[in-house]
Every structure is written in C-alpha cells, then in structure tokens.
Amino acid sequence: MTTGVKSGAFHLDREGSTVAVRHKTMWGLVTVKGHFTTLSGDGEVRPDGTATGTVTVGSASLDTKNAKRDTHLRSADFFATDEFPEIIYEVREVTPRGETAVEVNGSLTVRGTTRPLTLTATVTEASTDAATLTTDFTVDRREFGLTWNQAGMMRDVTTVNAVLRFRRTQD
Secondary structure (H helix, E strand, C coil): CCCCCCCEEEEECHHHCEEEEEEEECCCCEEEEEEECCEEEEEEECCCCCEEEEEEEEHHHEECCCHHHHHHHHCCCCCCCCCCCEEEEEEEEEEECCCCEEEEEEEEEECCEEEEEEEEEEEEEECCCEEEEEEEEEEEHHHHCCCCCHHHCCCCEEEEEEEEEEEECCC
C-alpha cells in the first residue's frame, strides 16, 4: 500500500474507525449529521502493495441524535433495516497512488442494490501492524432505492466520511 505496510491479513479496528454521513434537508437549509455505531471489516495486503477487503456497516446503527428520525431511517422509507441489516462495501482492489493516496475500487450494497464505487483515500497511518485510511465521498441515495422525499425537502446526494483503521490479524 504505502511505505511501512507489509503484506498479510488485517481486520477493522472498530474503536479506531468511524463512518459518518451528512445530508442536506429542508430544501438545503439544514444538514443532518449522523454516524454508524456498528462496523466490521477485514482485508488483505498483497506483496505488491495492492489490497482487497470488505467493510460492513450495521444499517440500523445510524445515530443522528434524534430518535424519531432514526426510527424513520430504519423503516422501509429508507434503509429497511429489518430486511437489509447491512451496508457492505466490497473492495476489489486498493492501488497506491503516491506516498499517501490510494485508489479504492469496489462496490457498495445498500438495500440489496449493488453499485460500483471508486474513491480516493488518504493513508494517515502506515506501519507494519496497522493502516488508517480516510476518505470523503458522495452517494446518490436514489441509486439504492432510497427515494422517499416528502415535499421535495431532501437532496439526493449524501456525503460519507470514513476513517478506517485496520490492524494486522494476529496468528
């Protein structure tokens, strides 16, 4: 990946990782912020520095600090968490793009719909036993069947910020 990261198996450090969202509502006047409290994942760094892996987010774990809104987000109008309990980003390949940047090619699955998603991440930590990647990217919620939009109040694009810390798997 970058200098210092050695090949091998890694798992997501839940305590050192966050996945947060920002979404404009009220015709763009209000930004709703939240974060997912349930995360897991694993990956493998190959000897050539490329990597693969998976990050899984518990869709019902989204916390926006508003219980009524969070309940609505779990309903069939949005994430339908009873039917689709996980949001999954399957990483096909992570390729180094300089000293601290990597290109991440993968697919995002939300509500049972899978779409390709390529993003750029910054490697903020790289050692023999851990790597931390940080990224901001946008997702058009309509591509995943999240079309509920009372009176046109909601924007279609959601911004996601992820800080993902991976630690080497101990044998």
